[in-house]
Amino acid sequence: MGRDVVIVGGGVMGLSIALCLAREGCGVVLLERNHLGSGSTGKSGAILRQHYSLPLTATMARESLDVFSNFEEWTEGGSAGFVRSGMVLLVGPDDVANLNRNLELQRSVGIRTELVDNADISRILPHVEPGDSVACYEEDAGYADPVMTVHTLAKCVRGLGVEIHEGLEVTGFVVTDSKVTGVSTSEGEYSAQTVVVAAGAWADALLKDVGWSSSVQPMRVQSAVFRRPPELPGGPTVIDFPNEMYAKQAGETHVGSILPSEASPTDPDAYDEGVEGRYVRLALGRVSARFPAMSKSISFGGYGALYAVTPDWHPVVGEVGLEGLYLCAGFSGHGFKLAPSIAATVAAEVVGKKPPHDFAILRPDRFATGTHIETRYAYSILG
Ligand SMILES: Cc1cc2nc3c(=O)[nH]c(=O)nc-3n(C[C@H](O)[C@H](O)[C@H](O)COP(=O)(O)OP(=O)(O)OC[C@H]3O[C@@H](n4cnc5c(N)ncnc54)[C@H](O)[C@@H]3O)c2cc1C
Structure with missing residues (x-):
């Protein structure tokens, strides 16, 4: 068995990361304070276009479109309701x-x-x-059904051994010797070698517990x-x-x-x-x-x-402040379409494999160091 990972958040990101980590042999627990898809994901337009101004995002959009249009293969039989x-x-x-x-x-x-x-x-x-x-x-290009996508992913990851708890809010992190070793919840602690915060619009509120601003x-x-x-x-x-x-x-x-x-x-x-x-x-x-x-x-x-x-309308993905604490949030109105590709790189980084993409430009400390991603259009959501 690989690393134990707790994922905070049951949106398209948390579930896609759970899938990729489970396939890497990790023991994964996913905690969702409300119900799956109840954040941004459930109401997403779920439009899957590839028109981006950066090679990284354009490539991830292309790869993810390929996954969504063959979702049965990725999820062992389920559907994302993809319409081309x-x-x-x-x-x-x-x-x-x-x-x-x-x-x-x-x-x-x-x-x-x-x-x-x-x-x-x-x-x-x-x-x-x-x-x-x-x-x-x-x-x-096309669009998916975001609610169907969430439930297909949940069914698939449960089949791979991922534990999902809904209605369970993560209230803070357990820190041992400057390393995150788990999370606290209203129903006690869950220990893990890595915690992935895929908490969407709630990421900043949660990370305040360890003195980090996610900029989300x-x-x-x-x-x-x-x-x-x-x-x-x-x-x-x-x-x-x-x-x-x-x-x-x-x-x-x-x-x-x-x-x-x-x-x-x-x-x-x-x-x-x-x-x-x-x-x-x-x-x-x-x-x-x-x-x-x-x-x-x-x-x-x-x-x-x-x-x-986020300030540049691009996500923040990477370790934050403490060893073992990983952030993946801030998708700024265009993250649904990128989820499969983002998740593959996050999972590789968590297990210490060579990731398919270099996320240097997406690192969470970029705003503190004055680095913003520049794109070609004034309409930031286009990326
Ligand atoms: C109206 C609308 C249209 C959109 N259209 C598109 C589009 O066409 N194409 C596209 O690519 N993207 C689109 N997006 C953006 C896309 O939907 C999001 O980027 C994506 O869904 C983000 O997923 P997520 O998993 O990061 O966040 P969320 O779906 O918000 O998931 C985060 C989850 O974390 C849970 N959580 C938070 N805090 C805690 C805690 N402390 N403990 C436990 N659980 C917690 C929340 O309850 C939530 O379910 C749209 C979004 C909206 C709102």
């Missing part, structure tokens, strides 16, 4: 040069993506109003949900810079924001899970500007949800 919808990203004149540079980078790491002209866009997205936007199309800020965002009129069949996800929104065209159309200023600091234990009428009207205006027929859609309201945001 495709993705169209539209930018205004100011972002054309950045778009071209990103496409070059993405192709260099094996992603299939292409520039498309107005005639192509209209074929891929019937009833669209392309205007003077420039667009790219990722045919392989809980933020509230909103999504609006619309039933499309019959002439709009759905199809590819749309990421639309000029109209400052993304639209996932599943059974219903979910419209969310891409503006960092539309995420607001919140208390993750008391945030408003509803949507403001004002936001629904804003989202309807934005999506109708791209698809005029959406002005005849039916509004189903929407929801408020949590992002776990």
Whole structure:
């Protein structure tokens, strides 16, 4: 048997790490204060695009898309509810040069993506109003069902011997000779050689126990949900810079924001899970500007949800302060799609194997040392 590991958090990250560690032969206990998927993961758009500005994130998005589209293989028979919808990203004149540079980078790491002209866009997205936007199309992109993903992962890891306890909050860490040797909970202590904190928006509150700031800020965002009129069949996800929104065209159309200023600091234990009428009207205006027929859609309201945001909108992954204490959080509204690839590197680092990726740029001390990740777009969530 390998190392004993406690994972704090039952979102897509904690469960994916549990899977990779169990396959490395570790004894794994996963503790979730509420229920699986109840943090950011359950309400995730779970859009799986590969359009990123960094080789690391683009490569991980490509690898993870491969896992999600073959989830049965990864989880020994389960499903992530993957739908290969495709993705169209539209930018205004100011972002054309950045778009071209990103496409070059993405192709260099094996992603299939292409520039498309107005005639192509209209074929891929019937009833669209392309205007003077420039667009790219990722045919392989899609989306998953986040709740199904969580339950498939849970079933798989239980089958591999992982213990999952729901409704059990980690309240602090057990420290012996400057090394973390376990966690304390309302029901006593769990000892481990390594503790992995995959606590999303709650990471900072928990790490205060050992005097560490994770730099992860809980933020509230909103999504609006619309039933499309019959002439709009759905199809590819749309990421639309000029109209400052993304639209996932599943059974219903979910419209969310891409503006960092539309995420607001919140208390993750008391945030408003509803949507403001004002936001629904804003989202309807934005999506109708791209698809005029959406002005005849039916509004189903929407929801408020949590992002776990770092100052550069990229995650913090690595050891923090004390030996044996490992952080993996702060996915800033775009972490679902990266989970399988992130988890593979985290597991390798925990067991001391050569990791598939070098996470130097994601280390949790980067903000203290003044190093921020720079990307090409002003819309930080795009990465
Ligand atoms: C509306 C919305 C849309 C999104 N759309 C996309 C998208 O299209 N594509 C994409 O890639 N990403 C998207 N994301 C982001 C993505 O969902 C998140 O990055 C990802 O789910 C983060 O997973 P996680 O496991 O790190 O965190 P969470 O899912 O938040 O899990 C953390 C868990 O830790 C538990 N926990 C916290 N503290 C403790 C404690 N002390 N003891 C025990 N348990 C604890 C919490 O209860 C929680 O369940 C979206 C997010 C939202 C909210």
